[in-house]
Structure formats: structure tokens, C-alpha cells
Amino acid sequence: MLTKETILSLAKENERLFASDLVAQFSVSRQYVNRLVQELVASGQLVKANVTRGAFYVLPEFANQRPEIFFPTFKKRLKNVGLEEDKVFQMIEDELPALRSIPGNIHSIVLYAFSEMLNNAIDHSQSDEILVILSIKSETIEFSIEDFGIGVFRNVMQKRNLNSEIEAIQDILKG
Numbered sequence: 001m002l003t004k005e006t007i008l009s010l011a012k013e014n015e016r017l018f019a020s021d022l023v024a025q026f027s028v029s030r031q032y033v034n035r036l037v038q039e040l041v042a043s044g045q046l047v048k049a050n051v052t053r054g055a056f057y058v059l060p061e062f063a064n065q066r067p068e069i070f071f072p073t074f075k076k077r078l079k080n081v082g083l084e085e086d087k088v089f090q091m092i093e094d095e096l097p098a099l100r101s102i103p104g105n106i107h108s109i110v111l112y113a114f115s116e117m118l119n120n121a122i123d124h125s126q127s128d129e130i131l132v133i134l135s136i137k138s139e140t141i142e143f144s145i146e147d148f149g150i151g152v153f154r155n156v157m158q159k160r161n162l163n164s165e166i167e168a169i170q171d172i173l174k175g
Contacts, residue, residue, distance in 0.1 A: 002026040004036050016056040072096045073135040080130050083122050085115040092134050110141055117145045125149025
């Protein structure tokens with residue numbers, strides 16, 4: 001029978017644990033494995049590396065010794081309908097709990113910069129979708145917000161009834 005203790009024992013024997021391997025080895029459902037593994041991650045006894053199909057789990061000691069394999073990344077293409085910056089950031093924190101453990105001042109800066117950039121994409125891009133990527137790499141947090149909209153200059157040009165994007169740039173520079 002598969003238990004949390006069994007999973008921890010296997011984690012000590014193997015460098016990486018994959019949920020699919022546990023499902024196959026113990027003939028249990030993926031949901032059961034995911035529930036046990038998520039409880040171990042939530043309690044800090046296992047660490048999740050990577051996301052979706054590439055996800056695997058390791059002991060915290062292993063993660064500390066081998067940081068090069070452990071760069072958690074959130075990457076999702078979101079529909080730009082009713083998006084709220086704080087809810088998206090919460091979704092990222094739920095998927096990357098390490099983000100919650102960074103020092104408060106750094107967390108505030110990341111949250112502010114992320115929220116401002118995402119807010120601009122939501123409010124001004126006129127894009128149907130927004131791609132959000134956030135990675136934690138050793139001492140670095142990187143994120144990108146990619147929209148597929150009309151662009152800032154064309155947006156200003158349309159909103160202010162200007163004749164060209166050059167006029168929009170001038171309008172922006174005026175403040």
C-alpha cells in the first residue's frame with residue numbers, strides 16, 4: 001500500500017520521484033498519489049520541481065544540494081476576461097509556494113512590479129490572452145507578461161484620435 005512514509009522512503013532511495021512512476025508501481029490512482037504528494041509538499045517534507053508533465057519531487061536536502069535542477073516556473077496563457085492581478089499572483093503562489101517564503105520587502109517589490117505590468121496588459125492591450133511566466137532561479141525571480149494586443153502606441157493613437165503612432169509617442173512624452 002502506498003503511504004506518505006513509503007513515498008518519503010522512496011525519495012531517500014531515488015534522486016527524483018515522478019507521480020506517474022508511483023501510480024504504475026503501486027497500481028493506485030493518480031489522484032491518490034497527487035493527494036499524498038501534495039500533503040508532503042505542503043508540510044515541507046518534499047519539494048516540487050518543474051511543473052505539469054515534467055514535475056518531480058525530491059527531499060528538501062536534495063533540492064538544497066542540487067539547485068541547478070530546481071528552478072520552479074509558472075507558465076500559463078490566461079484568457080483576458082475578468083482577470084485580476086492579485087488573483088493571478090495568488091494562483092502563482094499556490095503553484096510555487098517558495099514565492100511565499102522570500103523576504104517581505106522583496107515579495108512586495110515583486111508583487112508591485114508584477115501587478116503593474118499585468119494590469120497594463122489587462123487594461124490596455126485589447127488582447128484576448130495574456131501569457132504569464134514567473135521563475136525562481138537561485139537568488140533571482142524573473143517574470144514576463146506577454147500580451148498579443150495592439151501595442152501601447154496604437155492604443156494611445158486610437159483613444160486620443162491621433163493620426164499616427166509618432167503622435168502617440170509625442171503625446172506619451174508630454175505626460
